[in-house]
Each structure stands twice: as structure tokens, then as C-alpha cells.
Amino acid sequence: MTVADLHSGQTAIIKNIDFSHPSSCRVVEYGFTPGQELQVINKSIFNDPLSVSLRGALIAIRKQDARCIEVFLPNEH
Amino acid sequence: MSIDTERKKLVTLVGPPNSGKTTLFNTLSGKKHKTVNYPGATIEYSISSFLEQFDIDAQLMDSPGIISLIPVSPDEKVTIDNLYNHPEFGKPDVVVVTVDTSQFSRHLLLARQILDSGFRTIVVLTMNDLLKEKSFEIDEMMLSEILGCDVIKCDPRDVKEIEPLVKLIKDNLESKTVQVHKRDKHTEEDILCIYREIEVLEKKVLKDLNTEHHENPLIAQANKELVIAGRGSSIKMPDSLTMKIDSVLLHKVWGIFIFLSIMALMFTSIFWVASPVMDLVDTGIHNFESFVNMGLGDNWYSDLLAKGIIGGLGVVLVFLPQIVILFFVLGLLEDSGYLARGAMIIDKPLSMLGLNGRSFVPMLSGFACAIPAILAARTIQNKRERYLTIFIIPLMSCSARLPVYGLLLSFLFPGKYFLSGLILSLIYITGVIISLIVAGIINRYKRAILNFEDNSSFIMELPVYRIPKLMNVFKDTYSNAVQYLQKAGPTIVIFSLILWTLTNFPNRTVNDTTDMPKGDPSVQRLIEAERINNSYAANIGKVMEPVMKPLGLDWRVGVSLIATFAAREVFVSSLALIFKVTESDDDNMSRSLINEMKNAKINGTGQNLFTTATAAGLIVFFMLALQCISTIAITKKETGGWRIPVMQIIIYTGAAYLFTFLTVNGLRFFGVN
Numbered sequence: 089m090t091v092a093d094l095h096s097g098q099t100a101i102i103k104n105i106d107f108s109h110p111s112s113c114r115v116v117e118y119g120f121t122p123g124q125e126l127q128v129i130n131k132s133i134f135n136d137p138l139s140v141s142l143r144g145a146l147i148a149i150r151k152q153d154a155r156c157i158e159v160f161l162p163n164e165h
Numbered sequence: 166m167s168i169d170t171e172r173k174k175l176v177t178l179v180g181p182p183n184s185g186k187t188t189l190f191n192t193l194s195g196k197k198h199k200t201v202n203y204p205g206a207t208i209e210y211s212i213s214s215f216l217e218q219f220d221i222d223a224q225l226m227d228s229p230g231i232i233s234l235i236p237v238s239p240d241e242k243v244t245i246d247n248l249y250n251h252p253e254f255g256k257p258d259v260v261v262v263t264v265d266t267s268q269f270s271r272h273l274l275l276a277r278q279i280l281d282s283g284f285r286t287i288v289v290l291t292m293n294d295l296l297k298e299k300s301f302e303i304d305e306m307m308l309s310e311i312l313g314c315d316v317i318k319c320d321p322r323d324v325k326e327i328e329p330l331v332k333l334i335k336d337n338l339e340s341k342t343v344q345v346h347k348r349d350k351h352t353e354e355d356i357l358c359i360y361r362e363i364e365v366l367e368k369k370v371l372k373d374l375n376t377e378h379h380e381n382p383l384i385a386q387a388n389k390e391l392v393i394a395g396r397g398s399s400i401k402m403p404d405s406l407t408m409k410i411d412s413v414l415l416h417k418v419w420g421i422f423i424f425l426s427i428m429a430l431m432f433t434s435i436f437w438v439a440s441p442v443m444d445l446v447d448t449g450i451h452n453f454e455s456f457v458n459m460g461l462g463d464n465w466y467s468d469l470l471a472k473g474i475i476g477g478l479g480v481v482l483v484f485l486p487q488i489v490i491l492f493f494v495l496g497l498l499e500d501s502g503y504l505a506r507g508a509m510i511i512d513k514p515l516s517m518l519g520l521n522g523r524s525f526v527p528m529l530s531g532f533a534c535a536i537p538a539i540l541a542a543r544t545i546q547n548k549r550e551r552y553l554t555i556f557i558i559p560l561m562s563c564s565a566r567l568p569v570y571g572l573l574l575s576f577l578f579p580g581k582y583f584l585s586g587l588i589l590s591l592i593y594i595t596g597v598i599i600s601l602i603v604a605g606i607i608n609r610y611k612r613a614i615l616n617f618e619d620n621s622s623f624i625m626e627l628p629v630y631r632i633p634k635l636m637n638v639f640k641d642t643y644s645n646a647v648q649y650l651q652k653a654g655p656t657i658v659i660f661s662l663i664l665w666t667l668t669n670f671p672n673r674t675v676n677d678t679t680d681m682p683k684g685d686p687s688v689q690r691l692i693e694a695e696r697i698n699n700s701y702a703a704n705i706g707k708v709m710e711p712v713m714k715p716l717g718l719d720w721r722v723g724v725s726l727i728a729t730f731a732a733r734e735v736f737v738s739s740l741a742l743i744f745k746v747t748e749s750d751d752d753n754m755s756r757s758l759i760n761e762m763k764n765a766k767i768n769g770t771g772q773n774l775f776t777t778a779t780a781a782g783l784i785v786f787f788m789l790a791l792q793c794i795s796t797i798a799i800t801k802k803e804t805g806g807w808r809i810p811v812m813q814i815i816i817y818t819g820a821a822y823l824f825t826f827l828t829v830n831g832l833r834f835f836g837v838n
């Protein structure tokens with residue numbers, strides 16, 4: 089599952105970044121790295137883009153770009 | 166070689182957006198410069214010497230925010246290229262990297278990359294107060310040891326706190342410069358690697374103020390690592406007030422509603438708040454005009470001064486309050502941190518039309534002036550989206566058009582400010598809607614018109630909400646207003662002089678040598694009418710008559726329209742000049758331009774020149790036509806060719822003519838004259 093599949097308020101941990109995705113480099117630069125915890129805070133109208141809390145910052149990201157961030161839910165393992 | 170030694174030393178400020186670069190720049194240089202909240206809004210470099218009291222013999226340069234040394238958008242590429250080697254100022258002797266400690270790990274990435282590139286670096290830790298609120302603190306000594314460069318905490322807003330940093334800069338400038346090796350190879354793997362290192366480092370330098378004084382240091386250490394690595398720890402959470410505000414402003418339903426309300430409020434306030442001030446300015450200018458005329462008597466130079474120059478400048482001054490309000494509201498939005506939210510809210514709808522959320526700020530700036538707006542489009546990574554944004558920016562009604570709308574609306578709805586304000590918002594909104602339609606159409610045929618690579622993306626930091634610093638916003642507004650006047654003023658004076666000459670010659674002397682009784686106003690008016698009809702301006706204008714006639718306008722408006730290609734606001738002053746010359750009535754000097762317009766007749770027909778239909782038609786013309794030479798020039802530069810500007814001229818000016826024709830004749834058809 090990816091960040092794009094999360095509901096508002098849901099917390100998840102980054103498992104992997106899909107480097108074949110064209111936005112992957114930018115996504116990593118913004119601090120989306122494996123092991124980091126993130127939370128989807130808000131979704132804009134039409135559910136896109138998402139605002140995500142990561143490393144103490146709020147980052148707005150389109151679903152399309154969020155698809156390259158693979159996550160797992162903390163209680164899944 | 167000699168150039169290199171003679172060159173003044175250079176200190177460059179580098180950092181992610183909103184890390185405090187510009188604030189630091191202002192404190193160090195003493196020169197008040199813009200602080201912006203929007204990522205990427207600092208497009209132009211500011212450079213200045215240090216404040217004298219610091220006694221540093223070097224230049225200080227601010228730079229746009231970047232999050233890493235890998236450029237994605239054109240503005241990032243410019244920033245990074247200029248960092249390695251600025252064409253004019255060379256390579257920086259010292260780089261000062263600002264790091265917002267409330268998002269320490271993200272901001273340290275850039276600092277690490279700068280250090281890896283071999284720059285002589287000072288890391289400045291900012292926002293320590295915000296970190297402290299979360300009850301954390303950075304151990305600067307340890308960080309300095311690990312990074313191998315000078316690290317210092319400081320609040321860039323406080324000039325008293327800056328002294329230690331000044332000393333560090335001095336020390337670093339004195340040491341010999343280092344070799345910079347530009348690293349082109351920054352892959353995702355490299356960044357992941359740096360982040361991994363940062364995460365280890367973060368555990369060492371971040372001190373939890375709550376557990377720091379724990380009895381047992383081992384437990385304290387264990388707690389600390391748990392807190393930093395663990396979930397829900399306060400350090401990992403964004404500013405809590407910002408999240409609360411966002412739950413309303415970014416709410417799925419309320420968010421869009423508030424967004425639209427803010428936009429509507431902004432445009433209506435332009436008219437409502439400004440109108441009393443405008444009346445005041447208007448009266449003042451007319452009094453001044455008659456004062457000059459009285460003082461100098463009835464001769465050609467008093468006429469030139471009063472009607473030509475003061476009258477011309479005055480009409481533009483009248484609209485200054487509106488322009489000030491526009492800049493002020495834009496400044497408030499920018500400073501509070503709302504602009505990035507606006508970009509986020511509007512991203513999805515805009516992306517359906519082939520634009521991007523990042524098009525929002527350029528489009529909004531377009532309401533002030535197209536030129537900075539087109540430059541601001543550089544923050545859009547995707548070339549097709551960027552060109553499309555540039556393409557539609559001229560459809561945003563810029564502040565130069567405000568005087569024109571203002572005049573025409575006051576003509577159409579005299580004294581009805583509320584209604585005028587409403588119609589003005591409508592004009593703005595229609596401009597936006599048209600621009601979106603144009604974007605949609607072009608996007609539909611993008612293969613033929615804008616065929617570029619296609620990786621559209623939108624990732625953007627949402628800054629912490631801040632109460633706008635009114636002082637800063639005022640200063641920005643002031644400097645923007647002064648810039649507007651400086652830009653418009655000389656053009657208006659020059660065109661007023663040219664137009665005054667063209668309307669007064671070759672027959673000016675006829676008036677003076679004639680032996681008719683001068684006092685008689687009706688005779689006077691006949692003479693003037695005769696003179697203007699045979700003037701040079703009339704000759705030029707009459708060539709245009711066939712084009713103007715279908716629009717219900719005559720050569721006088723035509724001449725004014727030609728003048729608008731220098732600057733749109735010249736339209737009002739040139740109308741004022743032509744009509745005060747043609748319709749001048751000495752026994753009532755204070756008659757405003759509006760009254761002159763009401764009485765203006767189309768030559769030889771007795772038909773009114775300015776009617777509801779023609780005034781509405783002119784509004785439509787100004788909404789659509791591309792009549793600004795500077796815009797054309799900057800578009801050519803930013804898109805690297807004539808293709809887009811020429812397309813714009815043909816499409817927009819053609820459409821302007823067509824729709825003006827339809828408006829005027831449509832209104833007449835329905836009996837509105």
C-alpha cells in the first residue's frame with residue numbers, strides 16, 4: 089500500500105520508495121525515507137493533494153506523487 | 166588574476182524556504198528587504214554590503230530557497246548554478262546555511278550537501294524558540310564537531326543576538342578559501358544515505374529538555390532515543406496551532422469556501438476601501454490644476470503644465486489607493502503562510518486544465534503586474550505547465566488596468582461604489598474564467614501547441630502560519646507602490662508631452678494670433694475644436710478610424726489605445742489630455758474627466774462617444790488585449806522564442822477586437838446605448 093491509499097488521520101511507516109517513479113528523487117529530498125513515520129493530516133477537495141506530517145513539517149503532495157511511497161501500518165508488521 | 170584579487174569577498178546565504186535567510190539578510194545588511202513565506206517567491210537575488218557597525222568588508226547575497234542541490238525547476242537550477250559560480254560575483258568565499266531546527270532533519274540535508282561540495286560553511290540554527298516550545302534543544306557544539314564546520318544558534322530577527330555570528334563570518338573570511346568541487350552525481354541513493362547519517366546524528370545532538378535533568382543519565386539517554394525514534398513524539402509533530410488552523414482552512418468543504426471568500430473579498434475591497442481616499446485625491450488634484458492655471462495665466466505653458474502633465478499624472482495618482490490595497494492584501498496572504506495552502510487547494514482543479522497548484526501564485530501576482538508573475542512561473546517544474554501558466558498570465562487584470570476600469574466604471578455607475586466594486590470583482594473573475602478556458606483549450610490540443618515532456622508533479626512544503634508582520638507588509642506595499650509610480654510616472658509624462666504636442670500642433674498659434682474676442686467661451690470652444698481636428702494627432706487617429714468605427718469609437722480613443730502599448734495606465738491620462746483639450750470649458754475648471762467624457766460627441770454626428778455600450782466595450786477590450794510591450798519582451802525571454810508571445814498577441818488582441826465589437830453592437834441591439 090502507498091501513501092495515496094491512506095485515510096485522513098491515518099499514521100503509517102515508510103517501507104520503501106519506488107525509484108522507477110519519476111518523482112522519486114524529489115520525494116526523497118523532501119524527507120520521505122524508509123523507516124520514517126508519517127501521518128495524513130488533510131485531504132484537499134477531490135481528495136487530492138494530501139497534506140502529510142513528516143519530520144516535523146507539513147508537506148502537500150499529489151496522490152500521483154505519493155504513489156511512489158510504499159508504507160505499512162504500524163500494527164501490521 | 167588581478168580581477169580575482171580585487172573582487173570583493175562574497176558571503177552567500179543558502180537554505181530551504183522559510184528557514185530565515187531573508188530575515189538574516191535584512192539584519193546583517195540593515196537594508197530592509199522582502200521576507201516571503203511562499204517557497205520560491207524570492208526569485209531575484211538581493212545583494213548588499215554588511216551593516217557598517219559589523220565592519221565586514223564583503224558582499225552579502227540572499228538566495229531563493231532550495232531543498233537540495235539537485236535542481237528540478239528552472240529557478241532551482243539558476244540558484245544552484247549561481248551558487249557554484251555567480252557570473253558577476255564569482256564563487257562565495259563563505260556560505261552561510263540556515264537550518265530551521267523545528268524541522269531539523271529535513272533542513273540539514275542541504276547543509277550536508279553544501280559541506281560535501283567543499284564550501285567554507287557556517288551553519289546557522291534558526292527557530293530555536295519554536296524547538297524549545299516542543300521542549301527540545303540542539304547541542305551546537307556536538308553538531309559542529311560532527312559536521313566539521315562552524316555551527317551557531319541565532320534568532321535572525323534579533324540584531325542583538327547577531328554579534329557572535331558576525332565574528333564567525335569574519336573569522337571564516339580570513340581563512341584561506343577552499344576548493345569547491347561541483348558534485349553532479351547526487352542520486353536518490355546518495356540522499357537516502359545522507360538522511361541515514363542525519364538520523365544517527367539527530368539522536369546525538371537533540372536534547373530533550375524534559376528528560377535532560379533526569380536522575381539517572383542512562384535512563385535519560387534511553388528515554389531520549391525512545392522519544393526521537395518513537396511515534397507521536399512532539400518533535401515529529403508539526404506546529405500544533407498550524408494543524409488546528411489547517412483543519413479549518415484545508416477542510417474539504419470549508420476550505421474551498423474560505424478560499425473563494427478570501428479571493429472575492431480581496432477584489433471587492435479594492436474598490437470599497439479605496440473609494441473615499443480616491444475622492445480626496447481627485448479633489449486635491451483638480452484644485453492644484455486650477456491653481457496652476459490661475460497662477461500662470463492663459464498661455465501655452467500653463468496649459469501644458471495643467472492639462473498635460475498635472476492632469477495626466479493626477480488621473481493615475483487617483484488610482485494609487487486601489488493599487489496599494491491590492492499589494493497590501495497580497496502581502497498579507499504571502500506573509501501569513503496562506504498562499505501555499507491556496508496552491509494546494511487549487512492544485513486538483515488546475516491540474517485538470519493542464520496547470521499546476523504552483524501556477525496559483527504566478528496567477529495571483531498577475532493581478533499586480535504580469536512581469537514578476539511571469540518570472541514567478543519559474544517555480545513550476547514541468548515545462549508545459551510553466552509555458553501554459555505564462556500564456557494565460559496576461560489575462561489576469563493587472564494593476565495597470567485598474568485606472569482604466571476605475572474610470573470606465575465611475576463613468577458607467579457614478580457614485581455607486583458598491584455596485585462598481587461588485588462589477589470590478591466580476592471583471593477579475595471573468596478574466597480568471599477566460600484564462601482557465603484558454604488553458605483548457607490549449608491543454609486539449611497540447612500535442613500541437615505545447616508539446617513537451619510530461620511528468621507533472623506537486624510536492625510543496627506548507628509553512629507554519631504566522632501573524633503577518635504588519636511593518637514588513639507595509640514596507641513591501643510602499644516599495645511596490647513607489648515602483649509602480651516610478652515605472653508609470655515617466656512614461657505618462659513623456660506620453661502626455663507627446664500627446665499634448667500632437668493635439669496642439671500644427672495649429673496652436675492660430676489660437677494666439679486670432680483677433681477674435683478671447684473671453685467668449687463658445688468661440689473659444691469652436692477654435693479649439695477646429696484646432697484639434699486638424700492636429701497631428703487627428704491625422705494619426707483618422708488612419709485608425711475605420712478600425713475604431715465598428716466599435717462605436719472614434720480616433721481620439723484610437724490615439725489613446727496606441728499610447729497604451731507603452732503602458733496601459735497611459736490610456737486614462739491620454740484620454741484626460743485629449744478631452745480636456747477638445748472639450749475644455751474655462752468657466753468650470755473643476756469638471757472632471759468623467760463629465761468631459763459624457764459630453765464628448767463623435768465628430769459630425771452629434772452622437773455621444775462614450776455611452777454605456779462603448780464604455781462596456783472598452784472594458785472588454787482591456788480585459789482581453791495584450792497591449793504591454795514589457796510583457797511581450799519578458800515572455801519571449803522566458804519561453805526562449807517568439808512563438809508564444811506572437812501567438813498571444815494574435816489570439817488575445819484579435820479576441821479583444823472581436824468581443825468588443827460583439828459587446829458594443831450586442832448592447833445596442835438590445836437597446837442599450
Ligand SMILES: Nc1nc2c(ncn2[C@@H]2O[C@H](COP(=O)(O)OP(=O)(O)O)[C@@H](O)[C@H]2O)c(=O)[nH]1
Pocket residue numbers: 180181182183184185186187188189199200201202207230263291292293294295319320321322631
Ligand atoms: N519564531 C521564529 N521565527 C523566525 C526566526 N527566524 C525567522 N523567523 C521568521 O520566519 C519567517 C520566514 O523567514 P524568511 O527570512 O522569510 O525565510 P526565507 O524563506 O529563508 O528567506 C519570517 O516570518 C521570519 O520572521 C526565528 O528564529 N524564530
Ligand SMILES: [Mg+2]
Pocket residue numbers: 186187188199200201207228229230
Ligand atoms: Mg527569502
